[in-house]
Amino acid sequence: MSTYNFDYLDELEAEAIHILREVAGQFEKPALLFSGGKDSITLVRLAEKAFRPGKFPFPLVHIDTGHNFQETIDYRDKMVERIGERLIVGSVQESIDQGKVVEQKGKNASRNALQTVTLLDTIAKYEFDACIGGARRDEEKARAKERIFSVRDEFGQWDPKRQRPELWNIYNGKIHKGENVRVFPISNWTELDVWNYIRRENIELPSIYFSHERDVITRNGQLMAASPFLNMDDEDLVFKKQVRFRTVGDMSCTAAVESEATLIDDIISEISASKISERGARLDDKVSEAAMEDRKKGGYF
Amino acid sequence: MNILKFFTAGSVDDGKSTLIGRLLYDTDSILADQLEALQSSNRKNDDGTIDLAILTDGLRAEREQGITIDVAYKYFQTDKRKFIIADTPGHIQYTRNMVTGASTANLAIILVDARNGVVEQTIRHSYLVSLLGIKHVVVCINKMDMVDYSESVYTTIIDKYKILAQQLKLKDVTYIPVSALKGDNIVQLSERMAWYEGESLLHFLEKVDTDNLDKSQLARMPVQWVIRPQTKALHDYRGYAGRVLSGTFKLNDKVTVLPSGASSTVEKIEFFDQSPEIAHAGQSVILHLKDDVDISRGDTIVNASALPQESKLIEADLCWMDGRALDTSIMYLIQHNSKTTKCKISEILHKVDINTLEKHQAEEFKLNDIGRVIIKTADALAFDLYDDNRANGSAILIDSRTNLTVGALMFRAAVE
Numbered sequence: 001m002s003t004y005n006f007d008y009l010d011e012l013e014a015e016a017i018h019i020l021r022e023v024a025g026q027f028e029k030p031a032l033l034f035s036g037g038k039d040s041i042t043l044v045r046l047a048e049k050a051f052r053p054g055k056f057p058f059p060l061v062h063i064d065t066g067h068n069f070q071e072t073i074d075y076r077d078k079m080v081e082r083i084g085e086r087l088i089v090g091s092v093q094e095s096i097d098q099g100k101v102v103e104q105k106g107k108n109a110s111r112n113a114l115q116t117v118t119l120l121d122t123i124a125k126y127e128f129d130a131c132i133g134g135a136r137r138d139e140e141k142a143r144a145k146e147r148i149f150s151v152r153d154e155f156g157q158w159d160p161k162r163q164r165p166e167l168w169n170i171y172n173g174k175i176h177k178g179e180n181v182r183v184f185p186i187s188n189w190t191e192l193d194v195w196n197y198i199r200r201e202n203i204e205l206p207s208i209y210f211s212h213e214r215d216v217i218t219r220n221g222q223l224m225a226a227s228p229f230l231n232m233d234d235e236d237l238v239f240k241k242q243v244r245f246r247t248v249g250d251m252s253c254t255a256a257v258e259s260e261a262t263l264i265d266d267i268i269s270e271i272s273a274s275k276i277s278e279r280g281a282r283l284d285d286k287v288s289e290a291a292m293e294d295r296k297k298g299g300y301f
Numbered sequence: 302m303n304i305l306k307f308f309t310a311g312s313v314d315d316g317k318s319t320l321i322g323r324l325l326y327d328t329d330s331i332l333a334d335q336l337e338a339l340q341s342s343n344r345k346n347d348d349g350t351i352d353l354a355i356l357t358d359g360l361r362a363e364r365e366q367g368i369t370i371d372v373a374y375k376y377f378q379t380d381k382r383k384f385i386i387a388d389t390p391g392h393i394q395y396t397r398n399m400v401t402g403a404s405t406a407n408l409a410i411i412l413v414d415a416r417n418g419v420v421e422q423t424i425r426h427s428y429l430v431s432l433l434g435i436k437h438v439v440v441c442i443n444k445m446d447m448v449d450y451s452e453s454v455y456t457t458i459i460d461k462y463k464i465l466a467q468q469l470k471l472k473d474v475t476y477i478p479v480s481a482l483k484g485d486n487i488v489q490l491s492e493r494m495a496w497y498e499g500e501s502l503l504h505f506l507e508k509v510d511t512d513n514l515d516k517s518q519l520a521r522m523p524v525q526w527v528i529r530p531q532t533k534a535l536h537d538y539r540g541y542a543g544r545v546l547s548g549t550f551k552l553n554d555k556v557t558v559l560p561s562g563a564s565s566t567v568e569k570i571e572f573f574d575q576s577p578e579i580a581h582a583g584q585s586v587i588l589h590l591k592d593d594v595d596i597s598r599g600d601t602i603v604n605a606s607a608l609p610q611e612s613k614l615i616e617a618d619l620c621w622m623d624g625r626a627l628d629t630s631i632m633y634l635i636q637h638n639s640k641t642t643k644c645k646i647s648e649i650l651h652k653v654d655i656n657t658l659e660k661h662q663a664e665e666f667k668l669n670d671i672g673r674v675i676i677k678t679a680d681a682l683a684f685d686l687y688d689d690n691r692a693n694g695s696a697i698l699i700d701s702r703t704n705l706t707v708g709a710l711m712f713r714a715a716v717e
Contacts, residue, residue: 006583008304008383017585018544021525025598025639049573050542050585053535054528137374144373151704163371164706165397165622167404168695169544170636174704188385190376 009197013046016185018169019148020050023058023130023183026173030058030130030183031088033119036072037248038205039134039186042194044083045203046185058132059086063119065111066093067229067250075206090122107219109231110253120156123180130173130181138190148187154178192271199264208245209267211259216241222255246271302378305511308387308402308435310426311412316443319352320412320481321375321388324503327488330377372402381507391422396655396669397622399429400709404695407511408437410502415448415478419461421656427462428655431469432618432671432711434691437509438466438474441502445494446480452496468658477502519685520548520556520604521693522580523638524596528587540571540587541596546638546692547685548604550580550588555605558596559683564605565590599640601683609683609693612715616650618687619666619674623700623707627666633707635678637696643679644698650674675716687711 020043023030032047034040047056062076080087092114095101100121101114123131137144147163149171164172173181186194198205215226217236224230226238229252243256244267261267311317324330375386387402389395391412403409409430413423430438440462448454459476466474477486478497485491488503499505528540550556554567569589570580580586588602596602603609621627627646635644652663652672663672687694698708 006303006581008302011304011583014544014583014585018525021542021544021585022639024526051526051528052573053538054530054540057526138376141373144375145371160371165401165697165709167401167697167706167709168692169405170638170695170697172636172697172699172704172706174634174699174701176704188374188376190378192378193383 009193009200012186012189012193013049013197015169015188016043016046017050019171019183019185020047020132022171022173023132024051026171027130027181029126029128030132031061031123031126031128032056032058032132033134034060034062034076034087035134035248036062036068036076036206037134038194038198038209039136041079041203041205042186042189042197043132043134044079045201048083056083056085059088061088061090061122061126061128061131063090063115063122064092065115065250066091067111067227067252069206069208069225069245069248069251071206071208072248075204088122088126090118092118094118095121105231107231107233110250111229112250112253116156123156128180129175130183132183132185134186135182135184136189136191136194137187146184146187148184149173150182150184151175152180152182156180158182192268195264195268195271199268206248208248211242211244211262211266213240214243214256215239216243216256219255223258224255225251227251302382303511304383304385305408305506305509306385306387306406307408307410307506308389308399308406309410309412310389310399310403310429311391311410311422311443315391315412315414316481317391317412318388320410320441320443320479320487321386322352323481323484323487324386325375325377327484328377328379328503372398379503379507382511384506391426393422393425393656394669396425396429396671397620397709399426400433400620400622403429403433403435404709406433406435408439408506408509409435410439410441412441412443413458413462415442415444415454415458418458419465423462424465424658425655427465427469427471428653428658431471432620434688434711436473438471439502439505440474440476441481442476442478443481445478445485446483450478450485450491450493452494455497475499475505477505518548519607519609519690519693520550520554521546521609521685521690522550522586522588522602523640524598524600524602525639527597539593540589541602542585542587543602543639544585545580545582547582547690548607549582550586550602550604552578556590556602557605557608558590558594559601559603559609559611560681561595561600563592563594563596565592565594567591601638601640603683609685610715611681611683613678613681614647614716615676615678615682615684615712616714616716617674617676617696617710617712619646619672619676619698620709621666621668621670621707622709623703623705624668625700625703625707626668627670627708632701634699634701635676635682635696635710636699637682637684638693640680640682641699642682645677646674647677648675673713676710684712684715686713688713 095118101117147166215238216223244259261270309317373388389399389402411426455478479486486501490501522543522545524541524543526542568591571587629646632643650673651660685693694712696710697706700707
């Protein structure tokens with residue numbers, strides 16, 4: 001036996017590459033769902049490691065709510081140019097304009113829930129049979145039970161009671177026409193693993209992950225970026241704060257955390273010490289204890 | 302730092318979820334907002350403390366019924382190691398979930414209720430551990446607080462378990478008396494059991510040999526994907542992408558490609574921007590061969606001096622995982638690494654009563670049944686025996702009518 005040191009990041013990386021290549025081998029029309037967040041950015045690096053010097057056997061697909069941080073969109077476009085792969089954008093604004101979904105009203109209005117319709121329409125339009133996503137099992141307790149190859153019916157629904165057993169490192173991607181599979185190559189990574197990997201690989205991230213000064217308001221006990229996408233009234237007091245974002249979602253539902261972390265090392269020590277889990281900064285999960293389970297059953301990422 | 306994957310077997314009554322909740326809680330792996338959700342939930346222990354089991358019961362049906370139905374994966378780390386827990390249900394109707402959780406684990410924690418000792422369920426869980434070839438077993442005698450932390454109760458139970466372990470050929474078994482509810486011997490050694498001379502559960506988990514990688518020397522790499530950029534600059538580039546299942550591949554190693562039997566030599570090993578001289582078990586790499594041989598997905602590259610078995614007729618242990626019983630008259634698909642081919646179960650040799658370990662003749666195979674079968678495949682498979690090489694000795698059965706995974710197979714012998 002050689003004295004070869006297989007670090008935990010090497011192991012997680014090798015597993016994810018194996019999963020990405022299984023997608024390439026088992027499906028006709030896969031796609032990589034790219035949000036501009038650190039998890040999907042990590043997936044892009046893993047795809048480079050899986051398929052270079054060849055092209056990716058799938059396009060990147062971004063479901064654009066129209067309420068994204070501009071920094072995310074700039075990052076996305078720059079990255080797509082660098083890697084030379086195809087980008088498909090599904091637009092929530094278009095779904096609204098076509099009358100397929102109705103914009104939420106009220107103070108907590110967000111386009112987060114509307115994304116599902118645009119996502120399913122985009123999947124149907126391009127006939128994607130597998131969608132690779134950056135979800136992780138440590139994020140939330142419903143996700144803790146989801147398979148790496150997670151079959152969705154033609155309505156995009158996840159049925160937690162009918163999940164296929166997933167044994168050893170064998171992934172069953174067989175589906176009927178109209179169904180598709182959501183594939184989660186970094187299921188077994190934790191938030192800290194992703195950050196450590198980003199540091200190790202020297203991966204560039206959108207600037208909103210790092211500390212910056214921003215106009216914010218307080219909403220439901222959390223700091224939200226003041227923006228035209230947030231329904232604000234006279235009671236909302238805008239003030240300046242040194243903040244960063246732990247996830248990249250819509251401006252209307254992604255809370256900021258107060259932070260002085262300007263470097264990846266700062267972020268890693270901040271997270272190591274932190275007592276708020278990542279999804280805790282997402283208002284969309286707070287509705288009820290089973291919020292994520294319900295959204296996943298409905299076709300959410 | 303490396304990773305230890307372990308799974309826990311036991312029923313709700315054994316306090317399995319409480320044990321995992323306790324490990325997470327005592328290693329500070331529960332974050333503030335999760336704790337807040339936990340405290341606001343109205344499930345409490347009799348003494349008013351938080352019910353730690355809620356941490357692992359993820360799905361709504363499970364919260365409502367208070368039982369663990371599926372496999373839930375949990376993650377925590379200490380400064381010594383990262384841990385991945387497959388939390389699996391213990392009732393007999395969830396045997397398939399347990400097999401699933403156990404398939405990727407290197408260590409099993411078997412919970413025994415100190416009040417009841419070794420019961421039918423203990424036998425069942427231990428049998429599954431031996432069937433799945435899990436290297437390390439930790440038997441936690443739980444609820445010691447309910448038996449006054451009695452050493453004699455503990456000793457009686459482990460003496461009985463040792464007989465079972467011998468019968469099942471479990472090699473590496475460790476016994477720890479614990480109370481998951483009170484936290485005794487989970488993270489810290491308990492003063493209430495001064496007679497116990499071993500380590501706490503967490504301390505043991507931190508230092509046990511991980512064996513994440515198969516120690517088998519048999520060099521195997523199933524080809525998942527062929528990389529052919531076909532650009533001007535890389536016109537003749539042809540790389541075979543896959544994950545090394547076991548053993549190592551070195552530059553200039555003589556290799557054989559199966560099923561064609563073609564011979565060649567490793568010309569180059571690639572990993573993104575690196576060209577290492579060796580590819581180790583567990584690594585996802587690209588291999589280049591000297592000769593222009595026809596290779597596609599589903600083929601396996603192996604070391605020429607240690608060939609796997611090749612057969613269309615294989616004796617295997619089968620765990621049936623579907624509500625619809627096995628039908629020996631129809632064709633199924635078998636997926637073995639990157640290869641999928643048609644197959645039939647041509648014979649049921651015996652079924653095992655997993656509560657008593659007795660073998661008996663059987664005509665049918667239903668959900669959660671386990672036994673020995675002979676499988677006949679359309680294309681020959683290049684495989685190793687499960688006990689020699691877990692990764693190349695296992696496969697799944699797929700019902701092509703439903704596309705569901707209906708069986709787990711562990712190869713035991715090639716049929717002459």
